[in-house]
Amino acid sequence: MHVLILGAGFSGTAIAKELLPLADSVTGTTRSETKAARLAVQGVTPLIFDGETLSPALLEAMARTTHLIQSIAPGRAGDPLMRPGQPALEALMPELAWAGYLSTVGVYGDHGGAWVDEETPLHPVSDRSRERVEAEAQWLAFGEAAGLPVAVLRLSGIYGPGRNGFRNLAEGTARRLVKPGQVFNRIRVEDIAGATRFLIERGLGGIYNVTDDEPAPPQDVVAEAARLMGIDPPPEIPFETATLTPMARSFYGENKRVSNAKLRDAGYAFLYPNYRQSLAALWEAGNWGG
Structure with missing residues (x-):
């Protein structure tokens, strides 16, 4: 091959x-x-x-x-x-x-x-x-x-090693934007x-x-990463008042829950089926920094 x-x-x-x-x-x-x-x-x-x-x-x-x-x-x-x-x-x-x-x-x-x-x-x-x-x-x-x-x-x-919420929190760039009803896979x-x-x-x-099994609000993922790090999460920011680039704002204009059933039914077993399990594994392995 x-x-x-x-x-x-x-x-x-x-x-x-x-x-x-x-x-x-x-x-x-x-x-x-x-x-x-x-x-x-x-x-x-x-x-x-x-x-x-x-x-x-x-x-x-x-x-x-x-x-x-x-x-x-x-x-x-x-x-x-x-x-x-x-x-x-x-x-x-x-x-x-x-x-x-x-x-x-x-x-x-x-x-x-x-x-x-x-x-x-x-x-x-x-x-x-x-x-x-x-x-x-x-x-x-x-x-x-x-x-x-x-x-x-x-x-x-x-996301993965070197690109994740832990790094964002460590570098001071993490934000908890809240748009009611918004979820991402x-x-x-x-x-x-x-x-x-x-x-x-x-x-x-x-x-x-x-994609993973669990579409979730983005602020929840940031909060979970902060919990694992043992630090306070950044404050919640209403989406309407947040300063965002046009590209970042466009992501929030799309709200959907994406199914991975076809790939699962074909026989693929996800290593990291949800963000909680995945973040815990990253933190435990200590390779979140890349």
């Missing part, structure tokens, strides 16, 4: 770590020389990719790739491998046997706190979510045309990696929500 991860950031690096013991090679792309050095230390072959130019080294990696994970956000120009003028994927990756596209639960839009699943019609609110919907459709169409399993992993709010980065491995090992394609 020769793995290529386009966009080996927080999630992509966790996936690489999960797949290294199984693979003949794992290659990951990044835009930064500094991040490339970090990938190399972890045993991943790093390549610089700006999201535009397919270098000779990247083309060589693509030619031997059997398993692809695409983690680069499309942006206004669209998915980097689906843009007009790019060579056909079948020509770039003739050995490809499985592909995974990392998307977001933001494609569902706002459902007023109701439950959604993979069959729920998509009503994306933000431009970035609309771009994801288009990219998802392109990847699924590619899989159908090529006769290959392509999995779309719709991820909820990602979350997902530990290790479960993103585990779900990817699960889908690869079973050759599964299709759409899967990769």
Whole structure:
């Protein structure tokens, strides 16, 4: 198995770590020389990719790739491998046997706190979510045309070692914003990696929500992290009076409960099914700082 991860950031690096013991090679792309050095230390072959130019080294990696994970956000120009003028994927990756596209639960839009699943019609609110919907459709169409399993992993709010409420509290950036009725799902980065491995090992394609069991108010998660640290949580701030960036405010414009039943029914057992268990494990392990 020769793995290529386009966009080996927080999630992509966790996936690489999960797949290294199984693979003949794992290659990951990044835009930064500094991040490339970090990938190399972890045993991943790093390549610089700006999201535009397919270098000779990247083309060589693509030619031997059997398993692809695409983690680069499309942006206004669209998915980097689906843009007009790019060579056909079948020509770039003739050995490809499985592909995974990392998307977001933001494609569902706002459902007023109701439950959604993979069959729920998509009503994306933000431009970035609309771009994801288009990219998802392109990847699924590619899989159908090529006769290959392509999995779309719709991820909820990602956290894990180095990116979590403990760090926010320690750095003084944590806030308890309160918007009545607002809930979010979350997902530990290790479960993103585990779900990817699960889908690869079973050759599964299709759409899967990769998210925890328990959508919860964001202020409750901050309070639980503070409790475990043995400190007072920051004061509650009404959402209406909070100073937020336009992007942060847009997240609160989408309220839904995302079901992971399809992935569970396929046989995947989540390592961290809820935020309380997950935060407790992070605190006990002492690796919350990264």
